[in-house]
Amino acid sequence: xxxxxxxxxxxxxxxxxxxxxxxxxxxxxxxxxxxxxxxxxxxxxxxxxxxxxxxxxxxxxxxxxxxxxxxxxxxxxxxxxxxxxxxxxxxxxxxxxxxxxxxxxxxxxxxxxxxxxxxxxxxxxxxxxxxxxxxxxxxxxxxxxxxxxxxxxxxxxxxxxxxxxxxxxxxxxxxxxxxxxxxxxxxxxxxxxxxxxxxxxxxxxxxxxxxxxxxxxxxxxxxxxxxxxxxxxxxxxxxxxxxxxxxxxxxxxxxxxxxxxxxxxxxxxxxxxxxxxxxxxxxxxxxxxxxxxxxxxxxxxxxxxxxxxxxxxxxxxxxxxxxxxxxxxxxxxxxxxxxxxxxxxxxxxxxxxxxxxxxxxxxxxxxxxxxxxxxxxxxxxxxxxxxxxxxxxxxxxxxxxxxxxxxxxxxxxxxxxxxxxxxxxxxxxxxxxxxxxxxxxxxxxxxxxxxxxxxxxxxxxxxxxxxxxxxxxxxxxxxxxxxxxxxxxxxxxxxxxxxxxxxxxxxxxxxxxxxxxxxxxxxxxxxxxxxxxxxxxxxxxxxxxxxxxxxxxxxxxxxxxxxxxxxxxxxxxxxxxxxxxxxxxxxxxxxxxxxxxxxxxxxxxxxxxxxxxxxxxxxxxxxxxxxxxxxxxxxxxxxxxxxxxxxxxxxxxxxxxxxxxxxxxxxxxxxxxxxxxxxxxxxxxxxxxxxxxxxxxxxxxxxxxxxxxxxxxxxxxxxxxxxxxxxxx
Amino acid sequence: xxxxxxxxxxxxxxxxxxxxxxxxxxxxxxxxxxxxxxxxxxxxxxxxxxxxxxxxxxxxxxxxxxxxxxxxxxxxxxxxxxxxxxxxxxxxxxxxxxxxxxxxxxxxxxxxxxxxxxxxxxxxxxxxxxxxxxxxxxxxxxxxxxxxxxxx
Numbered sequence: 001x002x003x004x005x006x007x008x009x010x011x012x013x014x015x016x017x018x019x020x021x022x023x024x025x026x027x028x029x030x031x032x033x034x035x036x037x038x039x040x041x042x043x044x045x046x047x048x049x050x051x052x053x054x055x056x057x058x059x060x061x062x063x064x065x066x067x068x069x070x071x072x073x074x075x076x077x078x079x080x081x082x083x084x085x086x087x088x089x090x091x092x093x094x095x096x097x098x099x100x101x102x103x104x105x106x107x108x109x110x111x112x113x114x115x116x117x118x119x120x121x122x123x124x125x126x127x128x129x130x131x132x133x134x135x136x137x138x139x140x141x142x143x144x145x146x147x148x149x150x151x152x153x154x155x156x157x158x159x160x161x162x163x164x165x166x167x168x169x170x171x172x173x174x175x176x177x178x179x180x181x182x183x184x185x186x187x188x189x190x191x192x193x194x195x196x197x198x199x200x201x202x203x204x205x206x207x208x209x210x211x212x213x214x215x216x217x218x219x220x221x222x223x224x225x226x227x228x229x230x231x232x233x234x235x236x237x238x239x240x241x242x243x244x245x246x247x248x249x250x251x252x253x254x255x256x257x258x259x260x261x262x263x264x265x266x267x268x269x270x271x272x273x274x275x276x277x278x279x280x281x282x283x284x285x286x287x288x289x290x291x292x293x294x295x296x297x298x299x300x301x302x303x304x305x306x307x308x309x310x311x312x313x314x315x316x317x318x319x320x321x322x323x324x325x326x327x328x329x330x331x332x333x334x335x336x337x338x339x340x341x342x343x344x345x346x347x348x349x350x351x352x353x354x355x356x357x358x359x360x361x362x363x364x365x366x367x368x369x370x371x372x373x374x375x376x377x378x379x380x381x382x383x384x385x386x387x388x389x390x391x392x393x394x395x396x397x398x399x400x401x402x403x404x405x406x407x408x409x410x411x412x413x414x415x416x417x418x419x420x421x422x423x424x425x426x427x428x429x430x431x432x433x434x435x436x437x438x439x440x441x442x443x444x445x446x447x448x449x450x451x452x453x454x455x456x457x458x459x460x461x462x463x464x465x466x467x468x469x470x471x472x473x474x475x476x477x478x479x480x481x482x483x484x485x486x487x488x489x490x491x492x493x494x495x496x497x498x499x500x501x502x503x504x505x506x507x508x509x510x511x512x513x514x515x516x517x518x519x520x521x522x523x524x525x526x527x528x529x530x531x532x533x534x535x536x537x538x539x540x541x542x543x544x545x546x547x548x549x550x551x552x553x554x555x556x557x558x559x560x561x562x563x564x565x566x567x568x569x570x571x572x573x574x575x576x577x578x579x580x581x582x583x584x585x586x587x588x589x590x591x592x593x594x595x596x597x598x599x600x601x602x603x604x605x606x607x608x609x610x611x612x613x614x615x616x617x618x619x620x621x622x623x624x625x626x627x628x629x630x631x632x633x634x635x636x637x638x639x640x641x642x643x644x645x646x647x648x649x650x651x652x653x654x655x656x657x658x659x660x661x662x663x664x665x666x667x668x669x670x671x672x673x674x675x676x677x678x679x680x681x682x683x684x685x686x687x688x689x690x691x692x693x694x695x696x697x698x699x700x701x702x703x704x705x706x707x708x709x710x711x712x713x714x715x716x717x718x719x720x721x722x723x724x725x726x727x728x729x
Numbered sequence: 730x731x732x733x734x735x736x737x738x739x740x741x742x743x744x745x746x747x748x749x750x751x752x753x754x755x756x757x758x759x760x761x762x763x764x765x766x767x768x769x770x771x772x773x774x775x776x777x778x779x780x781x782x783x784x785x786x787x788x789x790x791x792x793x794x795x796x797x798x799x800x801x802x803x804x805x806x807x808x809x810x811x812x813x814x815x816x817x818x819x820x821x822x823x824x825x826x827x828x829x830x831x832x833x834x835x836x837x838x839x840x841x842x843x844x845x846x847x848x849x850x851x852x853x854x855x856x857x858x859x860x861x862x863x864x865x866x867x868x869x870x871x872x873x874x875x876x877x878x879x880x881x
């Protein structure tokens with residue numbers, strides 16, 4: 001296996017050659033005592049005694065080896081968003097390391113040291129928070145190591161620390177002409193006291209050498225097949241498991257016959273677990289073939305029988321009634337009654353699958369010491385607790401190896417730990433044997449966890465002069481937070497994740513009322529890259545265009561006027577409009593549309609150009625994107641996330657939907673759950689607003705504006721309005 | 730039953746049933762995990778390998794169809810074209826999650842082996858069978874053009 005997992009066999013043996021000394025902790029949220037030696041096993045889950053001098057590890061995030069390699073421990077999951085690069089950049093910057101000497105390594109599960117500072121005591125990745133919550137923490141970690149290397153050099157060379165320079169991984173003293181690498185100073189540095197975090201001075205942004213530069217990524221091995229995903233974990237004696245899941249949510253196994261499935265000599269066992277029937281075999285294909293030979297009688301007495309059309313019709317009726325109040329500015333009812341013109345729209349959004357390229361999978365080993373997991377691990381604290389509860393063991397006996405994730409888009413951050421629990425259910429039946437649970441694409445698409453389906457009813461009123469005087473919106477759909485560890489995010493019947501982006505509408509409109517109704521369905525639901533913004537950006541940004549058209553106003557000009565209190569929104573909007581040549585002529589049959597949206601404290605505007613063919617078919621030709629995410633840590637990674645976010649958002653805009661027919665998921669694979677392909681990808685150009693504000697995330701915020709920008713561009717050509725995703729032209 | 734399979738220039742004895750997809754032979758019998766499982770229906774291209782130089786979806790190619798052919802996987806992509814393609818991928822920083830990239834690269838190499846200067850339409854046609862959920866498509870296109878220029 002590649003140098004990745006903290007506890008892989010090869011990694012363990014190499015770590016035994018270079019033992020660790022942990023002398024303290026730095027950074028907000030960390031509580032390790034200063035100058036108190038901590039046992040090495042707490043660092044990266046590694047074994048071995050604390051041996052001074054063989055390695056320099058001033059805190060939980062930085063290790064410097066005698067070989068002059070700097071290992072940065074990354075507490076967030078690398079799922080493509082670039083966190084192995086971004087967080088390492090923060091350390092390298094303050095350490096003044098050579099970027100080439102930096103290696104990134106996934107952190108073990110240990111919320112005491114690796115918690116997400118935005119999530120309190122929880123360790124996990126999500127909400128585009130990795131850079132934002134780590135900005136000070138990782139810089140402080142790097143700066144602390146630098147101070148100690150300088151102190152070591154000062155001691156060794158008997159010169160004042162103030163005269164020592166550090167540049168590109170070289171510590172030097174001009175007066176004496178002495179210099180040393182980090183590796184050469186690591187042994188001495190490891191014996192020195194760790195300075196107080198408060199005494200650590202961080203660089204002024206004007207001194208940055210790495211932050212703001214497009215350094216190459218540190219999640220390497222992805223162009224030669226050597227990067228190790230969970231799917232690639234191979235352990236001695238490991239079995240592969242596949243599971244036959246019920247055909248409908250809510251169904252259970254009544255009885256099963258495994259006789260034919262067990263005929264193959266490569267099939268080891270067939271067992272019943274709460275989520276279905278598991279086949280264990282020596283390889284995937286044998287397990288899959290055996291699964292197809294199972295005869296299972298399902299108890300469907302409690303199973304779902306709903307249809308998508310029925311749900312949409314019910315939600316639409318519900319949206320006409322009163323909901324729970326998420327925002328109430330002024331008196332919207334009165335404003336709409338007194339308006340010169342009122343327009344109304346019902347928006348419909350289907351369920352969506354995450355459909356990460358790596359179908360869900362998990363390696364689990366249960367033995368008398370506890371449980372060990374290999375997973376694209378996004379939700380450490382939740383997964384640890386769920387597994388520990390299932391097995392009746394302490395949480396710290398659940399060891400989590402964070403592998404590269406082949407995409408997630410929210411899927412791997414699941415309060416139910418669904419596929420991990422399934423893997424452990426199987427592995428506990430085979431104590432001492434590692435079990436790799438592999439879901440097929442069909443399992444991945446049909447076994448649940450979807451972005452919920454929603455209906456929005458929106459009404460807007462204009463006065464005689466064309467001013468927007470009232471905005472009323474009612475959002476109906478399943479609550480993502482209900483029944484999860486985040487249920488506290490539901491206040492007075494309002495699930496914040498259902499209304500975000502609508503309840504936060506930034507436009508200067510005197511009367512705004514936003515309501516929501518959470519409905520109950522048997523469908524398991526989950527956040528999906530940009531969560532509530534996936535639908536609220538579409539309804540708000542197309543409806544504002546509709547109102548602009550009614551009022552005879554330019555979509556950019558109207559937005560600029562209504563955003564006069566929001567300079568960062570205006571900044572991205574103006575930049576995108578300027579770079580796109582807003583207002584300039586386009587070829588016949590082409591149209592331009594704009595959308596601007598804030599999510600996760602990042603601001604993104606996009607201008608889409610579409611061409612409409614004679615038969616009504618259309619193509620998204622070009623997208624100009626402007627983003628303000630505060631200090632731009634790595635512009636190329638930011639551009640990549642905007643490009644990817646736009647492509648990701650185009651799938652639900654143009655083609656993706658999960659539908660139900662008599663309770664069964666209709667879509668099963670990429671032939672009927674279509675996603676964007678290269679021939680459908682527009683030309684994307686990304687512009688980053690220079691900013692000195694604290695950095696915010698880029699994983700999700702590129703997604704919300706694209707669907708409304710495309711719909712608005714289409715409307716500019718056809719004159720029709722689009723209230724449904726995927727767009728039916 | 731045992732079959733002889735030529736993978737990346739090396740013969741391997743494989744004890745798998747003839748209908749076992751080549752993908753799972755590579756991954757589970759030969760421990761070559763660079764070739765990825767994405768859909769199992771030749772819809773996503775993550776499992777792309779070369780069979781006598783032609784790109785095929787190994788998830789839908791039974792073992793028996795690969796016997797006697799020269800199989801090249803991402804681990805054995807060593808041709809001049811392959812090296813330039815991989816370099817271009819690194820230079821353009823194409824991968825995000827990276828899971829589909831073995832397949833993307835194998836499709837791109839096959840394209841450039843037979844077409845030294847592909848147009849946008851050629852790239853669409855050769856690469857539209859490879860899904861990337863991170864949507865790195867713009868960079869895939871750029872990297873192919875960059876590689877074509879260097880090979881030119």
